[in-house]
Amino acid sequence: MPAGVVDAAAKGVRLERHAAGAAVLLRRASGAKQLVSASSHLLFRATVLATLALVVLFAVHYPSLLSRSFSLSNAAPSSPAARPRSSHRSLLGGSAPASSYGGAAWEREVRRSATPRRDGGLSVLVTGAAGFVGAHCSLALRGRGDGMLGLDNFNSYYDPALKRARQRLLASRGVVVLHADINDAALLERLFAAAPFTHVLHLAAQAGVRYAMQAPQTYVASNVAGLVSLFEAAAKHADPQPAIVWASSSSVYGLNTDAPFSEEHRTDRPASLYAATKKAGEAIAPAYNHIYGLSITGLRFFTVYGPWGRPDMAYFSFARSIVAGEPITLFRAADGADARRDFTYIDDVVKGCLGALDTAGKSTGSKSGKKRGPAPLRVYNLGNTSPVPVTRMVAILEKLLGKKANKRVVTMPSNGDVPFTHANVTHAARDFGYRPATSLEAGLRHFVDWFVRYYKLDIKGGNVLAGKTTKRKSMAMSAAS
Numbered sequence: 001m002p003a004g005v006v007d008a009a010a011k012g013v014r015l016e017r018h019a020a021g022a023a024v025l026l027r028r029a030s031g032a033k034q035l036v037s038a039s040s041h042l043l044f045r046a047t048v049l050a051t052l053a054l055v056v057l058f059a060v061h062y063p064s065l066l067s068r069s070f071s072l073s074n075a076a077p078s079s080p081a082a083r084p085r086s087s088h089r090s091l092l093g094g095s096a097p098a099s100s101y102g103g104a105a106w107e108r109e110v111r112r113s114a115t116p117r118r119d120g121g122l123s124v125l126v127t128g129a130a131g132f133v134g135a136h137c138s139l140a141l142r143g144r145g146d147g148m149l150g151l152d153n154f155n156s157y158y159d160p161a162l163k164r165a166r167q168r169l170l171a172s173r174g175v176v177v178l179h180a181d182i183n184d185a186a187l188l189e190r191l192f193a194a195a196p197f198t199h200v201l202h203l204a205a206q207a208g209v210r211y212a213m214q215a216p217q218t219y220v221a222s223n224v225a226g227l228v229s230l231f232e233a234a235a236k237h238a239d240p241q242p243a244i245v246w247a248s249s250s251s252v253y254g255l256n257t258d259a260p261f262s263e264e265h266r267t268d269r270p271a272s273l274y275a276a277t278k279k280a281g282e283a284i285a286p287a288y289n290h291i292y293g294l295s296i297t298g299l300r301f302f303t304v305y306g307p308w309g310r311p312d313m314a315y316f317s318f319a320r321s322i323v324a325g326e327p328i329t330l331f332r333a334a335d336g337a338d339a340r341r342d343f344t345y346i347d348d349v350v351k352g353c354l355g356a357l358d359t360a361g362k363s364t365g366s367k368s369g370k371k372r373g374p375a376p377l378r379v380y381n382l383g384n385t386s387p388v389p390v391t392r393m394v395a396i397l398e399k400l401l402g403k404k405a406n407k408r409v410v411t412m413p414s415n416g417d418v419p420f421t422h423a424n425v426t427h428a429a430r431d432f433g434y435r436p437a438t439s440l441e442a443g444l445r446h447f448v449d450w451f452v453r454y455y456k457l458d459i460k461g462g463n464v465l466a467g468k469t470t471k472r473k474s475m476a477m478s479a480a481s
């Protein structure tokens with residue numbers, strides 16, 4: 001029996017005893033005056049005891065109502081191992097609906113986080129901040145003194161423990177990441193009302209090319225509806241309107257055979273639903289730019305990789321399989337050629353994102369619907385400009401991990417994959433000095449260094465072995481951040 005119910009029962013017994021005592025009192029009373037006084041005494045005691053019993057029962061059944069807090073102040077645990085406290089669940093990743101956000105204290109914290117710490121600094125709302133690119137960009141923005149606030153819905157497309165570990169890392173550097181969804185229009189409205197964000201770096205999306213065949217609706221919900229939700233809030237509820245920089249994808253080039261891929265090339269033949277939803281975003285952006293005067297920049301990322309990366313991507317899942325001694329499957333194009341990717345290192349992509357933010361130009365619309373003139377509308381490739389066969393990527397991993405992969409080569413299934421990507425980045429170089437500087441060898445070395453540390457792998461004689469932790473937990477995210 002719950003403790004509260006036992007307490008309540010005990011109080012019931014005490015109540016009966018008091019009633020008996022009261023009866024004796026009444027028998028002894030002589031005269032009408034004493035009788036009235038004794039009755040009120042009894043009534044008073046009974047009321048107090050009944051109230052106490054009710055309070056105990058209420059506390060047993062509704063503990064959450066008594067402990068809820070809406071403060072942002074503990075949003076940044078100082079140690080990486082620190083976990084969000086349950087009293088702050090609604091702010092830091094609990095399941096409380098985002099509509100429960102709000103209040104003067106919450107708004108103050110949002111504003112504090114969004115306020116730049118340097119003259120002329122930006123104030124950036126980063127969506128998907130606990131994601132791979134989002135976490136790196138958030139750290140870079142905070143590092144140079146920009147104000148910023150992160151959002152993430154911590155979905156389980158890949159192990160949310162990695163997203164939580166990134167969130168703890170960010171928190172240790174003073175970056176707040178709210179647990180919230182971009183499709184929550186009310187929350188976005190409140191955020192824009194609370195702080196005058198100058199920019200939005202919109203990286204929240206359903207990623208992954210091949211997974212779109214399994215979960216098509218999540219791509220529409222995140223990459224189309226979510227993008228519209230963000231544009232709507234920025235156009236109609238922000239004052240001033242922020243400039244928006246958002247993540248498109250190299251996949252919009254689809255089966256394009258002109259190489260390197262230039263922004264002028266056609267993008268009307270997406271090979272996957274993922275690509276189609278990113279292309280849809282690129283088609284939606286001009287409408288918001290035209291009608292509402294939103295400054296919008298789309299960035300086409302080319303297979304971004306690096307430390308704190310996405311476990312669903314080939315370089316990461318291959319590393320895990322190699323260490324665990326499990327087979328990997330390599331896709332070969334129908335003509336027998338190795339698939340190739342313009343693998344792009346995360347630090348280069350972060351520089352590109354910050355360059356795009358810095359040069360975005362202002363939005364020209366306002367909440368009232370008036371537009372002062374045309375606003376910037378831009379699209380850029382952010383690639384590495386040197387495609388590498390996937391087999392070469394595997395060979396580098398084998399060398400770094402000191403272990404051979406167990407390879408199985410099959411013809412590329414018809415699941416949205418494309419045989420090669422190759423970026424032309426002259427526009428990004430011209431407009432914000434984007435110059436990718438990291439070779440795949442150097443970038444994968446950084447990735448493997450982090451990978452070994454994060455999973456606490458054993459290294460013997462230069463070879464990475466699956467450590468005790470790894471074997472026991474089959475590489476579940478036993479994060480050491």
Ligand SMILES: O=C(O)[C@H]1O[C@H](OP(=O)(O)OP(=O)(O)OC[C@H]2O[C@@H](n3ccc(=O)[nH]c3=O)[C@H](O)[C@@H]2O)[C@H](O)[C@@H](O)[C@@H]1O
Nearest residue numbers: 207208209249250251301302303313314329330331339390
């Ligand atoms: O640049 C992009 O536009 C996209 O890059 C990646 O997509 P992808 O290039 O397909 O990256 P991976 O899934 O890591 O695949 C890389 C290469 O490995 C190959 N691969 C993948 C998985 C596998 O089991 N075997 C295999 O050979 C693929 O065919 C591909 O050539 C990301 O997953 C997308 O979110 C992103 O938008």
